[in-house]
Amino acid sequence: MTMDRAKAMRQIHALRRKITGLDDDTAWRALLARHGSDSLRAMTDAQIGTVARTLSGMVPRTNTSTATRAQLAKLSALGRAKGWGADGDVLADPAMLAFVRRTAHVDHPRWLTVRQASDCITGLERWQT
Numbered sequence: 001m002t003m004d005r006a007k008a009m010r011q012i013h014a015l016r017r018k019i020t021g022l023d024d025d026t027a028w029r030a031l032l033a034r035h036g037s038d039s040l041r042a043m044t045d046a047q048i049g050t051v052a053r054t055l056s057g058m059v060p061r062t063n064t065s066t067a068t069r070a071q072l073a074k075l076s077a078l079g080r081a082k083g084w085g086a087d088g089d090v091l092a093d094p095a096m097l098a099f100v101r102r103t104a105h106v107d108h109p110r111w112l113t114v115r116q117a118s119d120c121i122t123g124l125e126r127w128q129t
Contacts, residue, residue, distance in 0.1 A: 005045055008049065012051055012052050012055060015056055031051065035050075035051070057105070057106060058111075065114050066111070066112065066113060067112040068117070075096070075124070076090040076091055082127075082128070091110070099123070100120055103116075104116035104117075104120055
């Protein structure tokens with residue numbers, strides 16, 4: 001095992017612990033479903049890199065201020081105007097999640113910083129016109 005591979009595997013374990021609500025069983029079931037293996041050792045270097053990048057996008061950022069309630073409400077309203085969130089939760093709608101990933105490079109609106117939320121709001125407002 002190379003040093004980079006070992007370092008990436010340690011990083012994955014550390015990231016997994018930082019994600020609220022992601023226990024060991026859930027994490028390894030997700031690995032099995034996505035990569036066909038629940039063992040990091042059995043994965044290729046490329047698969048390990050993908051897992052590390054995915055998990056790093058799921059970790060809430062602690063060194064910056066998160067989006068305000070008003071910003072999240074505005075995102076919800078703009079998403080609802082586009083017809084997203086038919087099941088009631090606009091911020092968890094697949095279209096909203098894809099937009100946030102593409103615009104701010106985070107996996108969920110609740111992890112947006114104030115600046116990223118502002119960028120998403122601006123993007124949705126421009127898209128409305």
